[in-house]
Amino acid sequence: MTTVGSTTTARTASQAFPAGFVWGAATAAYQIEGAAHEDGRGPSIWDTFARRPGAVAGGDTGDVACDHYHRWREDIALMASLGLGAYRFSVSWPRVQPDGSGPVNPRGLDFYDRLVDGLLEAGITPYVTLYHWDLPQALEDAGGWTVRDTAYRFAEYAGVVHDRLADRADTWTTINEPWVASFLGYGAGVHAPGRTSADDAFRAAHHLMLAHGLAARRLREAGAERISLTLNLAPVLCPADAPGEADLAAVELVDSLLNRQFLDAALRGSYPDAVLERARRLGHVRDGDLAVIAQPIDSLGINYYNPTYVRAAPGAPENPAFPGSAGVAFPSVDLPTTAMGWPIAPDGLTELLLRLHRDHPGVPLVVTENGAAFDDVPGPDGRVADPARIGYLEGHLRAAHAALAAGVDLRGYLVWSLLDNFEWAEGYGKRFGIVYVDYADQRRLPKDSARWYAGVIARNGLEA
Numbered sequence: 001m002t003t004v005g006s007t008t009t010a011r012t013a014s015q016a017f018p019a020g021f022v023w024g025a026a027t028a029a030y031q032i033e034g035a036a037h038e039d040g041r042g043p044s045i046w047d048t049f050a051r052r053p054g055a056v057a058g059g060d061t062g063d064v065a066c067d068h069y070h071r072w073r074e075d076i077a078l079m080a081s082l083g084l085g086a087y088r089f090s091v092s093w094p095r096v097q098p099d100g101s102g103p104v105n106p107r108g109l110d111f112y113d114r115l116v117d118g119l120l121e122a123g124i125t126p127y128v129t130l131y132h133w134d135l136p137q138a139l140e141d142a143g144g145w146t147v148r149d150t151a152y153r154f155a156e157y158a159g160v161v162h163d164r165l166a167d168r169a170d171t172w173t174t175i176n177e178p179w180v181a182s183f184l185g186y187g188a189g190v191h192a193p194g195r196t197s198a199d200d201a202f203r204a205a206h207h208l209m210l211a212h213g214l215a216a217r218r219l220r221e222a223g224a225e226r227i228s229l230t231l232n233l234a235p236v237l238c239p240a241d242a243p244g245e246a247d248l249a250a251v252e253l254v255d256s257l258l259n260r261q262f263l264d265a266a267l268r269g270s271y272p273d274a275v276l277e278r279a280r281r282l283g284h285v286r287d288g289d290l291a292v293i294a295q296p297i298d299s300l301g302i303n304y305y306n307p308t309y310v311r312a313a314p315g316a317p318e319n320p321a322f323p324g325s326a327g328v329a330f331p332s333v334d335l336p337t338t339a340m341g342w343p344i345a346p347d348g349l350t351e352l353l354l355r356l357h358r359d360h361p362g363v364p365l366v367v368t369e370n371g372a373a374f375d376d377v378p379g380p381d382g383r384v385a386d387p388a389r390i391g392y393l394e395g396h397l398r399a400a401h402a403a404l405a406a407g408v409d410l411r412g413y414l415v416w417s418l419l420d421n422f423e424w425a426e427g428y429g430k431r432f433g434i435v436y437v438d439y440a441d442q443r444r445l446p447k448d449s450a451r452w453y454a455g456v457i458a459r460n461g462l463e464a
């Protein structure tokens with residue numbers, strides 16, 4: 001039996017995963033590619049935001065990152081050595097269309113051509129994410145995701161990339177984590193483009209979802225058969241023994257903003273009340289938009305890291321990432337944490353998967369990101385012992401297995417991340433990779449967790 005908030009999940013006799021279960025790893029363009037000013041790439045909002053004093057820890061930028069733009073062959077060989085079945089990467093929009101619209105940069109597309117060919121040669125399935133937060137700066141200068149036009153530019157860009165790669169890549173994610181891109185980028189201002197307006201956050205969220213729907217329609221018209229959307233989802237929990245009405249109202253609000261705003265739109269063509277109220281005032285949601293957003297998808301990508309804990313707290317200030325959350329606290333809980341300070345609660349993954357199975361039956365699920373940052377340090381022998389990460393991953397794979405045993409249609413698991421990388425506002429100080437990157441010389445050092453994960457892949461499951 002799993003109890004939410006604990007770190008223990010029942011061990012079933014067998015921890016074998018279904019035949020054909022997809023094991024992979026995930027990355028994103030701005031976090032690993034580097035070559036930010038090479039081969040015609042234009043600036044993105046993260047190139048701009050990272051140069052804002054104080055925006056990113058240590059003043060780090062993605063200018064060089066993991067130099068994956070030049071080291072992609074080595075990285076594919078590393079993936080193959082681990083036995084990965086799939087590799088989830090994102091395409092840099094400003095590398096393909098430097099101004100976000102109009103002329104296509106052939107050298108930008110050529111990189112992804114080479115990457116996809118290399119993956120296929122290594123027997124690795126490419127999982128292509130079309131948007132992982134690196135909006136071309138020229139579009140932000142014209143209003144960014146707060147203006148409707150950006151959604152239409154995105155659908156055009158999606159068509160360009162799909163038409164170039166669709167003969168070899170068939171698994172497509174339109175948008176990664178629209179909540180983060182909108183509520184951290186336009187609401188709280190802690191992500192690019194660093195704007196701080198609740199109204200703009202809601203506008204951006206809607207236009208990102210409209211972009212998803214328009215792109216999904218464009219890809220479907222072109223024959224795509226494996227289209228998905230990736231959401232950062234989390235159980236929203238009140239850690240009190242006996243939550244009161246105010247606590248439950250706090251849970252409802254945060255669940256509406258974090259989870260249902262995107263799940264209901266994509267899978268039901270509706271918004272929860274908390275969003276509709278804002279939409280009526282702003283007028284940015286037009287008739288027919290939700291029908292476009294609810295384009296049928298073939299799977300839902302889930303990025304899970306930890307539950308979100310809330311409770312009523314009269315007088316608490318509004319959390320700008322959750323407009324309307326005045327009087328709501330986001331408490332720490334008595335659980336082990338990662339180097340990000342995030343609680344380690346594998347049973348939250350089971351609960352989330354069961355919820356999606358219950359509320360949205362018939363939608364195949366893929367864990368497109370799950371992983372943890374820890375303060376990894378290579379030993380004198382070059383070995384990187386990361387037992388805490390192994391423990392985190394094992395716990396979450398057991399949690400995923402518990403959901404499978406309960407009948408959830410879970411198709412795959414992609415660890416975040418293949419490589420240590422640029423961790424957004426945290427810069428390079430937070431290491432999520434199963435492979436250590438020495439940024440001084442770009443050496444790649446597989447951590448113990450990489451070898452452990454390779455064993456999981458080889459046996460298609462955990463040791464019982």
Ligand SMILES: N#[N+]C[C@@H]1[C@@H](O)[C@H](O)[C@@H](O)[C@@H]2O[C@H]12
Pocket residue numbers: 028031176177303369416423424432
């Ligand atoms: N933070 N953190 C780790 C990880 C981030 O590096 C990814 O780019 C996002 O998709 C998601 O937030 C998760």
